Amino acid sequence: MLLALLLAAAPMPTPQLTVTFSTPPEVHFNRRGDSTLTVWLGKTSQVVTLNGVPDPTDPRNVYLRLNPAALAFPANFSGPVKLSARLYLCDAQNGICTVEEHEKQIKVRAGRKLELVWKVGEDNRLQF
Amino acid sequence: MKRTLLLSTALTLLTSACAVTSGTNPPTLIGGPWLNTASQTTGPSLAGLRDKVVIVNFWVYSCINCHNSLPTLKAWYSKYRDQGLEIIGIHTPEFESDKPTQNVIASLKQDGVTWPILQDNDLKNWRAWNNNVWPAFYIIDRSGKVRQFHRGEISSRFPQAIPGLEANIRSLLAEK
Numbered sequence: 001m002l003l004a005l006l007l008a009a010a011p012m013p014t015p016q017l018t019v020t021f022s023t024p025p026e027v028h029f030n031r032r033g034d035s036t037l038t039v040w041l042g043k044t045s046q047v048v049t050l051n052g053v054p055d056p057t058d059p060r061n062v063y064l065r066l067n068p069a070a071l072a073f074p075a076n077f078s079g080p081v082k083l084s085a086r087l088y089l090c091d092a093q094n095g096i097c098t099v100e101e102h103e104k105q106i107k108v109r110a111g112r113k114l115e116l117v118w119k120v121g122e123d124n125r126l127q128f
Numbered sequence: 129m130k131r132t133l134l135l136s137t138a139l140t141l142l143t144s145a146c147a148v149t150s151g152t153n154p155p156t157l158i159g160g161p162w163l164n165t166a167s168q169t170t171g172p173s174l175a176g177l178r179d180k181v182v183i184v185n186f187w188v189y190s191c192i193n194c195h196n197s198l199p200t201l202k203a204w205y206s207k208y209r210d211q212g213l214e215i216i217g218i219h220t221p222e223f224e225s226d227k228p229t230q231n232v233i234a235s236l237k238q239d240g241v242t243w244p245i246l247q248d249n250d251l252k253n254w255r256a257w258n259n260n261v262w263p264a265f266y267i268i269d270r271s272g273k274v275r276q277f278h279r280g281e282i283s284s285r286f287p288q289a290i291p292g293l294e295a296n297i298r299s300l301l302a303e304k
Contacts, residue, residue, distance in 0.1 A: 030222075032190070032223060033222065033223050088222070090193070094279070094280040094281075094286070095193040095196070095197075095263075095280040095281025095282075095283070095285065095286040096193060096261045096262070096263075096279055096280045096281070097191050097192075097193055097194075097222065097261065097262045098260055098261045098262065099222065
């Protein structure tokens with residue numbers, strides 16, 4: 001039933017939460033694996049496969065960036081939402097590929113629109 | 129917006145702190161199968177490779193950055209093996225299609241990789257070493273301690289690190 005509350009990528013009427021993934025320059029997304037955003041309301045979850053902007057030089061394998069994920073909830077819904085992202089990343093500057101898993105918890109309030117800019121791919125730039 | 133952020137956690141295959149740092153003894157290699165060895169059930173141990181300089185390379189055949197690094201490793205293996213260099217590849221899958229052993233064997237043949245490869249489909253070694261990227265290179269000295277780490281492709285496309293790594297390998301080989 002909670003699944004019925006949920007979301008979806010894009011075409012829902014009034015998105016309440018828009019998630020945008022932000023990466024450092026030249027960190028792109030590996031299309032060979034599906035980067036996903038899992039949205040949890042309590043113990044119920046739904047997985048959203050993230051699409052993006054193909055790299056014109058390698059459109060089959062690389063997204064230059066991901067499209068924002070627009071998540072919609074019923075107008076009267078308020079409460080915590082857990083987001084889990086699994087992202088396939090490649091750093092073209094350093095010749096590195098990696099998989100990142102991140103979590104965030106967001107408080108959604110009825111009638112409010114939220115925009116989350118989620119910075120990812122920065123750990124790859126840390127040095128040993 | 130900011131006040132709605134109650135928690136921010138980075139989990140990962142990744143994480144911040146490196147378990148294997150310069151000067152430490154690396155974790156024991158575990159699991160299998162082993163490829164390019166006499167038997168798939170056993171392979172060289174790092175303890176058994178004391179007195180050698182060892183490059184432990186975390187890689188996966190389908191990763192272009194890993195693939196492009198193989199010629200550099202092959203050149204070093206050819207050049208320095210008789211001076212005591214050994215390479216151990218830890219093949220860690222990124223995708224399900226990377227897991228079948230026959231796929232890995234085919235790639236080894238195709239790319240002419242001859243050093244021992246430990247197939248780490250369960251990521252046990254990846255986690256034990258707290259590794260988080262492909263490709264990664266840990267250089268271990270003759271006493272068994274990690275002396276250098278490099279992450280990222282080493283190739284004609286990414287040549288910057290090669291001279292330093294090779295100089296260090298030569299220096300470690302000279303240590304008796």
